Amino acid sequence: MGTHYRGTPEEIRVLDTFIKLVRAANSMGERSLRHLSEFGLNESQFAVLEAVAALGPLCQKDIAKKILKSKANITVIVDALEARKLLKRERSQEDRRYMDVHLTVEGRQLIDQVFPLHLRNMVEEMSILTPEEQQELGRLCRILGRKERPS
Amino acid sequence: MGTHYRGTPEEIRVLDTFIKLVRAANSMGERSLRHLSEFGLNESQFAVLEAVAALGPLCQKDIAKKILKSKANITVIVDALEARKLLKRERSQEDRRYMDVHLTVEGRQLIDQVFPLHLRNMVEEMSILTPEEQQELGRLCRILGRKERPS
DNA sequence: TCTTGATGATTCAATGTCGAACCATCCACA
């Protein structure tokens, strides 16, 4: 019935912006995910492979920070990828608490197949915006996403 | 090591924009979620309550569409809220397949407590952007979030 | 050297979410 208090124009604008932000992120994420399943990867597994491929061997804590998941979850994800021999754990020499996670040859081959495809899809999805709009969107999102806020 | 192929400037810009989008949505969502737990609500439960409060009685399919969850999940969420007597299901008279989900008095009282608080937090989070920037962010996200794309 | 606190990784139990199969109901049409 819409009789519920909906707020001032400012409040309406804020809620409206927020819901669009969530929908856009959902929508893009979902579209990019579709193509991954053909390779037997879910979004998180892909993100881990991609991180290690791009940045070189990482410890699990750094992977967690990079892909925004808990370290408990990283253990599970790396378990699965290691079982498929796409990654390998190696105990760090300098500090034995750390596990260095690195790509295997098979992992490299897979990510070299998947990543360009993923990239192409992302570019296509995003191309509905002009380069300048993309840049501006990135700028605004970066501000919102900051953990620390300038008081 | 960063020796992995990273793409053309366009590709880099797209990926960069996407990751910022996801981080912004995550970040805002998480911050807004924090205050809900004091009321024993999770994000989805709040979203359902809010939808019904704002729009009046809804069937579960419409709720699903509104809050972007599967209908199986709506069943679970409404189960929980109904068990707490915040919502009530009622079989639709016109079409007995539909369940009309409406607020109870207790549900109304709760959402009237929680919603203004939520609103205040959202406004504060978003106020790091100017009103014009918020509007522009909304515009860009709306374009990206569209299900149908102009071919 | 021994102890203590910090930290990375793992395990475990709980929760949220989904797709598929299913049931109930409706509607169009023979």
Add this chain to the structure above:
DNA sequence: TGTGGATGGTTCGACATTGAATCATCAAGA
């Protein structure tokens, strides 16, 4: 009238994710 396809809701099994507890290891200081 009744039959078959479509549709809303529920159930069920699977999976992803998390926080808390725990283990192993390290570093600093008594």
